[in-house]
Amino acid sequence: MSRERYRWNRDTQRVERVDDAAPPAVSRGVMVVGDIQPYKATATGEVIGGRRQHREYLRAHGLTEVGNERLPPRKIEHPPVAPDLRAVLSGLSRR
Secondary structure, eight states, X not given: OOOOEEEEETTTTEEEEEOTTSOOOOOOSXXXXXXXXXXXXXXXXXXEOSHHHHHHXXXXXXXXXXXXXXXXXXXXXXOOOOHHHHHHHHHHHHO
């Protein structure tokens, strides 16, 4: 026999029934990210065993991870201004 559970919802200021089939709420606590798994470096063949060693390896060999590369700034091209609009704008600036 299962018992029904309830919780206080701060947003609605009401008591709500908890659905056990629903996914758990997102935790707002501390999240610990584990270290990366060791891998064999492509440039040297050495085994890289952690994040710090990975960053040092990339820096030493001038490598960049895909998705972390710096892209050059894009030049924004504005559409041409119609001649009749240009005449109206120049007329406004003379006033």
